[in-house]
Amino acid sequence: MKFSWKLINQFIDLNEMTLDHFKNHLTLSGLEVDNIDNIENDKDKVIDLSITTNRDEIYSAFSLAREASTIFNIPIKILPIRLNYYNSVEYDLKKLVNHKYTHIEYTRIIHLGAIDNKKTPKWLSSELKIYQIKETSILNNIQEYIKMKWGKTFYILTLQEIKERKNLKQHHYFSQLCDLQEITKLLNNTADQLSNSKLLIFTTTQARKDYVYLTHETNEFCENIYNDSIKLINTIIHVRIGKYIERHRKIVVKDKSIKVKRDSIHKCLGQVIGKTYKFIDTNKTIEILKQLKLRPEYNKEEKVFKVYIPDYRKNDLTREIDLIEEIGRIYQFNYFFNQIKKDKLKGYQSKNSIKIKKIRSALRNLGLHEVVNCGITNNLKRNNESIKIYNSITNERKELRLNILESIINNYQHNRKHSANNIEIFEVGKVFKRDNKNKKEYIEQRHIGGLIYNIQYNRNNWQEKPNSINFFHFKNVMETFLIKINSTATLKKIVNNKDIRAIDNVKYLLKKNTKMHICNQNNQTVIGIIGELNDRVIGKSQIKHERVYIFEINLDDLLETAYLKNHLNYSTKKYSYYPSVIRDVSVTLAKHVDIEQIKQIILQETNELIESVEVFNEYKKNDKIPIRVVSLRVKYRSFSKTLSSTDIKKIDLSLEHKLKIIEQV
Numbered sequence: 163m164k165f166s167w168k169l170i171n172q173f174i175d176l177n178e179m180t181l182d183h184f185k186n187h188l189t190l191s192g193l194e195v196d197n198i199d200n201i202e203n204d205k206d207k208v209i210d211l212s213i214t215t216n217r218d219e220i221y222s223a224f225s226l227a228r229e230a231s232t233i234f235n236i237p238i239k240i241l242p243i244r245l246n247y248y249n250s251v252e253y254d255l256k257k258l259v260n261h262k263y264t265h266i267e268y269t270r271i272i273h274l275g276a277i278d279n280k281k282t283p284k285w286l287s288s289e290l291k292i293y294q295i296k297e298t299s300i301l302n303n304i305q306e307y308i309k310m311k312w313g314k315t316f317y318i319l320t321l322q323e324i325k326e327r328k329n330l331k332q333h334h335y336f337s338q339l340c341d342l343q344e345i346t347k348l349l350n351n352t353a354d355q356l357s358n359s360k361l362l363i364f365t366t367t368q369a370r371k372d373y374v375y376l377t378h379e380t381n382e383f384c385e386n387i388y389n390d391s392i393k394l395i396n397t398i399i400h401v402r403i404g405k406y407i408e409r410h411r412k413i414v415v416k417d418k419s420i421k422v423k424r425d426s427i428h429k430c431l432g433q434v435i436g437k438t439y440k441f442i443d444t445n446k447t448i449e450i451l452k453q454l455k456l457r458p459e460y461n462k463e464e465k466v467f468k469v470y471i472p473d474y475r476k477n478d479l480t481r482e483i484d485l486i487e488e489i490g491r492i493y494q495f496n497y498f499f500n501q502i503k504k505d506k507l508k509g510y511q512s513k514n515s516i517k518i519k520k521i522r523s524a525l526r527n528l529g530l531h532e533v534v535n536c537g538i539t540n541n542l543k544r545n546n547e548s549i550k551i552y553n554s555i556t557n558e559r560k561e562l563r564l565n566i567l568e569s570i571i572n573n574y575q576h577n578r579k580h581s582a583n584n585i586e587i588f589e590v591g592k593v594f595k596r597d598n599k600n601k602k603e604y605i606e607q608r609h610i611g612g613l614i615y616n617i618q619y620n621r622n623n624w625q626e627k628p629n630s631i632n633f634f635h636f637k638n639v640m641e642t643f644l645i646k647i648n649s650t651a652t653l654k655k656i657v658n659n660k661d662i663r664a665i666d667n668v669k670y671l672l673k674k675n676t677k678m679h680i681c682n683q684n685n686q687t688v689i690g691i692i693g694e695l696n697d698r699v700i701g702k703s704q705i706k707h708e709r710v711y712i713f714e715i716n717l718d719d720l721l722e723t724a725y726l727k728n729h730l731n732y733s734t735k736k737y738s739y740y741p742s743v744i745r746d747v748s749v750t751l752a753k754h755v756d757i758e759q760i761k762q763i764i765l766q767e768t769n770e771l772i773e774s775v776e777v778f779n780e781y782k783k784n785d786k787i788p789i790r791v792v793s794l795r796v797k798y799r800s801f802s803k804t805l806s807s808t809d810i811k812k813i814d815l816s817l818e819h820k821l822k823i824i825e826q827v
Contacts, residue, residue, distance in 0.1 A: 222313030250408030263412035566611030690715030
């Protein structure tokens with residue numbers, strides 16, 4: 163929408179303000195300036211604004227000046243003129259006087275004499291062009307000009323329309339607040355030419371004097387609009403102004419109020435830049451709310467601001483967050499921290515919780531997906547340790563589970579029905595069983611279980627089809643898992659099949675010949691079991707020619723074997739900036755001589771310039787002759803200079819002498 167800079171300055175003094183300053187602050191306040199054009203003939207500037215749908219009240223020069231007055235805290239130059247409605251006739255549709263009224267609904271009807279056809283002045287034509295309004299009759303042009311200037315205008319009605327009762331429904335005030343016969347009689351007595359006479363209707367709703375907080379904040383400038391309109395009509399048209407009729411009605415208009423919590427303002431807007439740990443001051447917030455013409459009231463006990471919304475912002479300000487946005491818009495958002503302050507304090511984490519996170523991470527890194535199952539189920543193998551539930555909801559869930567694996571096997575069956583080729587899952591959960599010593603007591607433990615089914619695990623040759631996982635692959639996966647979590651537990655072959663408390667409720671799920679124990683090295687106790695899933699558990703027909711491997715471990719026992727690395731296992735040393743020289747030598751050694759001893763002799767008893775000795779080849783002639791030839795790669799380097807040919811010769815001679823001694827050993 164386009165606005166005239168001249169027209170805006172009739173309401174507010176912005177001449178001392180640069181257009182760039184005006185543009186930047188208006189954009190920061192939510193009214194984006196698309197373009198500013200210069201009109202040289204009229205010495206005016208046209209401001210093109212992008213008005214959002216929630217700010218549809220900004221459609222005139224006065225409304226934009228009112229918004230600029232709020233943003234820049236500059237007073238409006240034109241003061242309102244209060245309506246003197248006491249001379250008008252009070253008219254109530256129900257013939258009742260409202261003594262508790264808050265506002266006055268007011269109508270003024272003016273009779274104009276005959277209007278001659280006159281041309282529209284150039285200045286008025288140029289103003290209409292800015293707002294892209296087509297010119298019609300002179301009176302209609304004045305009507306449109308008043309509307310784009312003040313945001314409100316007068317209605318035009320001919321006497322012929324009154325006689326024929328046309329278009330009366332469009333004019334609410336005229337049809338309800340005025341007696342048609344009385345108006346017709348009055349106007350007929352004063353009008354000479356009925357066809358050329360017109361009526362101007364001015365309407366407004368004004369607050370009662372003692373009800374208004376500040377007059378200039380709530381009044382809609384109706385009397386100013388009337389004076390401006392009559393002045394233009396007299397000046398441009400030179401028409402005779404006839405008699406007028408006034409009517410008013412007392413009504414009740416409820417104020418729209420919204421409460422804003424001070425904590426909500428601090429939470430949304432945050433802290434102020436340059437003032438650490440400080441938010442917007444309460445007095446500053448009250449000043450901003452007054453600047454927004456919201457009539458604030460602050461409750462110190464509840465720490466709540468109560469504001470009253472003016473009529474022209476009722477569609478825009480409806481929620482608490484809208485008012486918080488208005489406060490930030492006036493205070494300007496660039497004065498707040500643009501980043502959320504991070505709290506560096508961390509809560510205490512136990513070592514076991516850190517270890518469990520590491521266990522989950524290690525299994526995910528090995529390709530397993532975590533699943534979560536319900537702890538209430540029907541156990542496949544029922545024994546004295548099963549714990550039944552009273553008044554169970556369904557028959558499928560009557561007991562607390564004895565192990566993790568049965569739930570995971572159900573997940574496997576479900577996925578296989580939906581043609582899943584690779585299933586690699588694990589779960590961390592609780593298991594329950596009775597205490598053997600005291601049957602009335604129950605034991606609750608944390609276990610970790612998993613299942614791997616993969617028919618495309620590896621391939622021996624790129625030309626061949628991939629093979630499924632076997633027991634040795636699965637054993638390697640479990641060993642890698644124990645290494646990743648820094649566990650001292652080891653896998654051991656099962657020597658006998660005696661009942662072991664830790665895995666008694668799991669071992670029936672595995673095949674006899676393909677299973678191993680996970681043992682704690684410190685006390686040699688079994689903490690878990692791994693192996694191949696028994697065909698009888700889910701039926702041979704379902705898993706024919708398929709290998710499924712499972713494991714279950716007591717999590718608490720596993721945590722005892724795992725440790726956290728709190729230090730580095732390596733040290734630092736000085737690094738030389740000079741290049742190295744490499745010599746390859748061969749040494750003939752007896753079969754029983756350890757090469758590590760030879761390397762230590764070379765490093766310790768020869769020149770300090772030898773940096774390292776590595777073995778890169780070994781040759782044996784045959785097994786009958788117990789002699790072998792070992793090739794060594796020796797690296798020379800100095801920390802103080804680049805080695806010269808003389809230095810290298812000295813090292814070579816010393817090395818050859820020592821190698822001859824070594825060969826005689």
